[in-house]
Amino acid sequence: MSELPRMSVKSLRDLIADTETTLKDLNTELQRREIAAQEMEIEHLEDHMKHAQLSLQSIRDFLAILVNEYRSRH
Numbered sequence: 001m002s003e004l005p006r007m008s009v010k011s012l013r014d015l016i017a018d019t020e021t022t023l024k025d026l027n028t029e030l031q032r033r034e035i036a037a038q039e040m041e042i043e044h045l046e047d048h049m050k051h052a053q054l055s056l057q058s059i060r061d062f063l064a065i066l067v068n069e070y071r072s073r074h
Contacts, residue, residue, distance in 0.1 A: 007015070041048075 004012070
């Protein structure tokens with residue numbers, strides 16, 4: 001952007017307007033993608049919950065084994 005010092009006021013205003021439009025478009029696209037990602041996660045929430053329940057059940061089973069072994073030794 002070494003040409004900035006030589007640009008007319010009108011050209012600078014046009015460049016600023018174009019830049020602001022581009023920034024607005026980028027922000028809109030970013031929001032769209034973030035919303036789409038959130039919707040995807042919400043759609044898979046049931047799968048996440050099932051996985052968490054299975055993990056929790058595995059931990060419970062393991063703890064039950066430890067308790068049974070402890071009780072059988074004492």
